[in-house]
Amino acid sequence: MAALSPDDAVTAPRGGRAPVIEVNHVSRWFGSVVAVSDVTFDILPGITGLLGPNGAGKTTLLRMITGLAKVSDGTVTVLGEPVRDNPPLYRRIGVMSEHETVYGFMKGRNFVKMMGQLRGVSDLDAAVDKAIRLVDLVDAAHRPMGTYSRGMRQRMRLAATLVHDPEILILDEPLNGADPRQRVHFQSLLRKLAAEGRTIVLSSHILEEVEQIADTVLLIVNGKLAASGGYRAIRAALDKRPYHVMVVSDSPRALAAAVVQLDSVDAVNIDPDGTIVVLSRKVRELQVELPRLAQAAGISLRRVEPLDDSLESVFGYLVER
Amino acid sequence: MGSVFLLTLRQTGGRLRLVIMGVLASLPVFFAIMAVRSAQAPSVEEFEGVALGGMLAGSILPLVVLAVAIVVFGNELEDRTLANLTLSPLPRWKIVLPKWFAAVVASGSFMVLSAGITSHVGFNSDWRATLAVTASTAAGVLLYASLFVWLGLRSSKAIGLGLAYIVVWEGFFAGFVSSVRFLSIRHYAIALMHGLDARRFATEPHVGMGATLAVSAVVVVGFLILSIRQLRRMDIP
Numbered sequence: 001m002a003a004l005s006p007d008d009a010v011t012a013p014r015g016g017r018a019p020v021i022e023v024n025h026v027s028r029w030f031g032s033v034v035a036v037s038d039v040t041f042d043i044l045p046g047i048t049g050l051l052g053p054n055g056a057g058k059t060t061l062l063r064m065i066t067g068l069a070k071v072s073d074g075t076v077t078v079l080g081e082p083v084r085d086n087p088p089l090y091r092r093i094g095v096m097s098e099h100e101t102v103y104g105f106m107k108g109r110n111f112v113k114m115m116g117q118l119r120g121v122s123d124l125d126a127a128v129d130k131a132i133r134l135v136d137l138v139d140a141a142h143r144p145m146g147t148y149s150r151g152m153r154q155r156m157r158l159a160a161t162l163v164h165d166p167e168i169l170i171l172d173e174p175l176n177g178a179d180p181r182q183r184v185h186f187q188s189l190l191r192k193l194a195a196e197g198r199t200i201v202l203s204s205h206i207l208e209e210v211e212q213i214a215d216t217v218l219l220i221v222n223g224k225l226a227a228s229g230g231y232r233a234i235r236a237a238l239d240k241r242p243y244h245v246m247v248v249s250d251s252p253r254a255l256a257a258a259v260v261q262l263d264s265v266d267a268v269n270i271d272p273d274g275t276i277v278v279l280s281r282k283v284r285e286l287q288v289e290l291p292r293l294a295q296a297a298g299i300s301l302r303r304v305e306p307l308d309d310s311l312e313s314v315f316g317y318l319v320e321r
Numbered sequence: 322m323g324s325v326f327l328l329t330l331r332q333t334g335g336r337l338r339l340v341i342m343g344v345l346a347s348l349p350v351f352f353a354i355m356a357v358r359s360a361q362a363p364s365v366e367e368f369e370g371v372a373l374g375g376m377l378a379g380s381i382l383p384l385v386v387l388a389v390a391i392v393v394f395g396n397e398l399e400d401r402t403l404a405n406l407t408l409s410p411l412p413r414w415k416i417v418l419p420k421w422f423a424a425v426v427a428s429g430s431f432m433v434l435s436a437g438i439t440s441h442v443g444f445n446s447d448w449r450a451t452l453a454v455t456a457s458t459a460a461g462v463l464l465y466a467s468l469f470v471w472l473g474l475r476s477s478k479a480i481g482l483g484l485a486y487i488v489v490w491e492g493f494f495a496g497f498v499s500s501v502r503f504l505s506i507r508h509y510a511i512a513l514m515h516g517l518d519a520r521r522f523a524t525e526p527h528v529g530m531g532a533t534l535a536v537s538a539v540v541v542v543g544f545l546i547l548s549i550r551q552l553r554r555m556d557i558p
Contacts, residue, residue, distance in 0.1 A: 063556070066408065068408070068556065068557045069556040070554075087410045087413070093408075095408045097404050099401040099404075099558075101402055114324050114328065118406065119409050119410060160405075
């Protein structure tokens with residue numbers, strides 16, 4: 001797990017506040033496949049981002065937190081109570097799953113209303129109107145959801161999640177299908193809800209998405225908690241990682257000899273086919289220095305490409321540390 | 322519970338399903354009309370054996386109920402909308418009961434109508450016989466629905482298993498092995514019919530009326546409890 005300062009660690013209650021969600025040594029396996037392995041963390045009020053590549057175990061973890069799936073080992077408590085087989089707790093929790101299937105025949109407003117009825121909302125019509133206004137879908141509320149775009153479906157599902165004014169919001173990949181304007185609206189809505197004292201947990205596989213919204217981040221890789229804490233701490237851990245940059249030129253040996261002298265370069269490897277792989281922790285400096293160096297040496301650069309810019313490789317690095 | 326009931330009723334009302342149920346339910350009616358119009362009208366025993374015991378209770382009734390009861394949970398498990406209901410503060414029985422009742426209403430409306438018309442035509446407007454056949458069919462709907470709702474929740478291969486049950490158990494074993502009749506929904510329905518109109522259906526010894534009612538209640542309640550238990554314990558997709 002990435003080393004974090006105690007101030008950043010989400011496993012420690014912040015400001016003496018009691019954790020709202022406690023995940024304690026939780027594992028889940030399907031036959032011989034381990035989806036989540038011995039994960040422990042606490043979640044406090046505010047926005048917590050569950051970050052990880054696709055298939056990392058985020059959804060399984062969220063499903064166990066919401067009680068939809070049972071744990072193979074460990075315990076999950078929400079507001080001090082076991083969440084599994086505890087329906088009354090859902091008066092205080094709003095969950096939006098990753099699956100975007102809706103009742104296509106049902107009008108958006110009727111869907112939100114039904115969800116409100118199921119959750120025992122007292123002033124139902126007012127609550128439905130408020131939830132639909134929050135997601136900015138008033139104009140489309142009287143259309144069947146089968147006619148909605150993907151982003152609209154997501155927003156109406158969010159309205160249904162908010163209709164009973166829950167203390168805790170658990171949102172699995174909520175920004176799927178949202179356009180940039182909707183993303184901005186959604187982010188400001190979540191910040192507003194969090195400012196009212198709610199606990200919001202959202203998952204994403206997009207680093208920047210979580211960076212913009214979440215106060216704290218739980219990084220899940222291969223079913224394990226790879227890092228946890230404030231986003232800056234995670235970012236700092238990522239910055240310590242050497243990047244691999246592939247360089248193809250007309251004079252690989254001469255270029256390798258020159259590049260290895262740069263301060264921004266940690267090491268250089270030459271493949272048998274003449275491709276150079278540069279390892280650097282200061283990629284931005286390398287981006288500036290490399291073309292200058294090649295020009296000064298009269299070497300022609302044909303291709304410069306980062307080899308491991310994907311989230312999977314970034315997360316993989318954190319797990320291996 | 323009303324929301325769950327209405328939602329489920331809407332989900333079971335696909336056009337193709339309604340057409341299939343309508344066609345199946347009308348078959349015994351056509352048979353009855355043809356039977357009474359033929360030169361050699363069948364005896365009560367023959368009509369009961371073929372139209373009521375065989376066609377209605379033995380195949381069409383379970384098939385129609387299967388077509389509806391399987392999907393009340395099966396469809397929501399498949400399209401992953403069941404979480405909308407299970408993530409609500411409703412006790413699980415308040416999800417299972419309205420879904421079961423929706424299956425009963427959706428399939429029962431076809432089957433009760435079919436049984437009523439079939440027996441009314443077949444028994445020359447004998448209201449007592451009509452009532453006996455209709456009531457026993459309604460009881461069959463309750464019984465089969467409780468079994469198939471549980472099956473739809475329990476297995477992703479519920480349709481295949483349900484068909485196998487209808488053909489192998491109800492059709493084959495219960496038809497030929499007399500001791501199996503005590504474990505056959507079809508024979509509970511037939512026994513109820515006999516009990517309600519012993520005057521017309523008194524030719525063949527069946528399970529007694531009291532035992533039938535008791536066992537039927539146990540079957541319905543038992544499978545509903547199993548469904549509630551299953552919903553509480555299973556992972557919801």
